Amino acid sequence: MKSRFEIAKDIFVDSVDIDDYIELGSSQAAYKKLASSIEKPLKMVLLFGKPGTGKSILLNKITNQLKHKKEIYYFDTPATTQKEFFHKIFKILTKKELPSNAEVNFASLVEFCKGFRGKREIIILLDEAQMYDGDLMEKIRLLSDSRAVKFIVSLHKTEDEDLIAKEHFQSRIWEVIELKNATVDELSTYIHKKLLKRNLFEVSNSIKPKSLKLIHKYTDGNYRESNKLMYTIFEICEYYDMNEPHKLNYSKLPVKIVEMAALKLGYIDA
């Protein structure tokens, strides 16, 4: 039988599984905004934010929610080459596989798209779009101009990657959705909801505001970093639970353990 800390640890394994999606005030707002943007006659929608702010899980959730209602496709990993990318697009548009030695004629593809304008509405979600080069991004823009294909582009918000957004997309008519790191309250809700979802009431109650503030301080409210830290915290708790239970306060997560986890992950130095 798994110990409570082992279960808790597993909850915080980083994933984009929609089962792990936690509804928070900000994420709910972002979801609604994205869903309504998809309904609008926009050609492209930009979803951006720092790594670990929940972009991928949001795209995953919207794909799952709309997959039975709309023609929606989620490219979770970027294509390594333009050829590979257009092979994927060709398959989506024509429902046929392109021979591996063949290459897509981009001009014909655009014309093809224009042909089914008003008949089909294809939504393509591009995660990690900062990996696409400028030429490909320009072609994506031209495809979206056909108004038959709508792109939801998810970008990391870094100083350099902001340039991509400015150069290629800023002049277009866009809906821009920004995801931010969690506040202390949001992070607190996030952690508690995650634990309560698996009925770990005692563990959830043992995490007091002081520890939560500390966790937020170390991770800056980043969900991915918080998941990593929580995982390590419960890993340490699991060890103490099994080997030295006298060192563990079951009713209150010791700050010492939070600091030990932070030391292990390099958030702080000894």
Add this chain to the structure above:
Amino acid sequence: MLEIKELEEKWKVYNRRKKRPLYILLILSLGVVGVGSYAFLNQNTLGSKLEEFKSKVEFSKISNIFKFDTKEDVVIKKVDSKTVKKSQYILNAPILTLQSASDVKKDIELSSKKVENSLDDDAPIDSDELYVEKDITKPLVNKKPLNIIKVTNNKNAYRDVERRFKRTHNINDAMFLASMYYKKRNYRKAIYWSMKTNKLDRNIDESWLIFAKSKVKLGKKNEAIKVLRAYIKRSNSYEAKKLLKKLINS
């Protein structure tokens, strides 16, 4: 599994480093408080020492001024009435210059000045008589050592000092009276005035010694020893210890 022991060691180092500014702040605060307290206490000690020194100086000054003869005839000189024009009462004068009658006579002969008044031992001195006339050109200063004065006796002088003490509660007066009564072997009064002195300042060695010695003279040696022990316990006075040892051995 994590290297928990290694992590714990790391955490100890981190925790020490985290708390270092707090310790430094605490030490600094304690240092500031310590220095402040030391300075404050030192100031008090210096203050009391200064006071003690001042009182001793005043007392010796007074003792020097009040030179009594064993004879009962004591006169107070008076300045030449021709040189003074305005009168001033000297009741408030802190210092009286008393001389024996023979000294006064000598003075009279030497200066060819006239002694205007001379009083008997028991004749009470009238406050109106205790005045001198001063030169109008000189500034009027109330508390100034008298140049000269009228003839009186030491009993009356003591009374004057006692009266003045009632008014001013000057510790020097009380100490003076205790000392003088002890010298005159009036031990009860010496005890009374040393107690008055102790009430005003319980840190004057001399006063406690007079008190103890007077008690011994009155046959209350045990009481004297008891008082001295209590005083030594509080003040660690060398003189008091010396006296106590002497009393015990005697």
